[in-house]
């Protein structure tokens with residue numbers, strides 16, 4: 018009899034212990050959930066706009082760049098190639114990334130993008146967005162892109178050198194890396210606000226150096242231009258991915 022009582026006590030003790038372990042596991046589970054919630058709340062709200070010609074925007078911006086930015090809850094990213102959706106989303110954004118070379122003709126959208134910048138929100142203009150795309154909207158290139166490109170080397174390998182290693186946008190980026198891309202002949206507009214070059218490109222057989230990553234001076238907002246980004250060779254490259262994440266963080270001021 019006595020041994021039965023001891024056994025029952027042992028059993029109930031075991032059940033208690035199991036319950037305690039279960040409770041603590043549940044507790045830590047809640048902890049994980051709440052920290053995920055916190056991460057989601059502080060994730061940098063970003064919209065990437067793509068669409069237009071000559072590029073697989075869905076592959077490199079919608080798929081790869083969104084994944085690069087959403088990794089570890091860093092940013093919460095939406096992508097659109099429907100420019101009519103952009104205006105309604107601006108109010109809920111920290112960072113706008115313009116990679117599109119399709120027109121943005123709606124005067125209200127154009128005005129809203131300038132207002133977004135005037136509010137001090139973050140803007141990144143990437144690759145095809147740095148082209149002189151719109152003859153009827155010179156303010157875009159002059160003020161937002163700080164200039165533009167209307168030509169590039171034939172797609173191929175070139176070197177990118179970080180010229181400002183102290184800037185938050187180049188933190189953790191190799192001082193020199195090589196990639197295959199279109200080397201944009203981006204030139205700052207002398208009548209624009211001016212730029213600060215963070216990384217530049219040099220190609221064999223050419224003495225001309227062009228900006229690859231730069232800050233466009235603006236009194237209210239932080240604006241970064243990234244001339245790289247034609248296809249997989251850039252978007253899959255760790256150096257590009259670090260630059261993109263750094264740029265999003267820096268322009269968002271978060």
Ligand SMILES: [Zn+2]
Nearest residue numbers: 072199246247
């Ligand atoms: Zn391209």
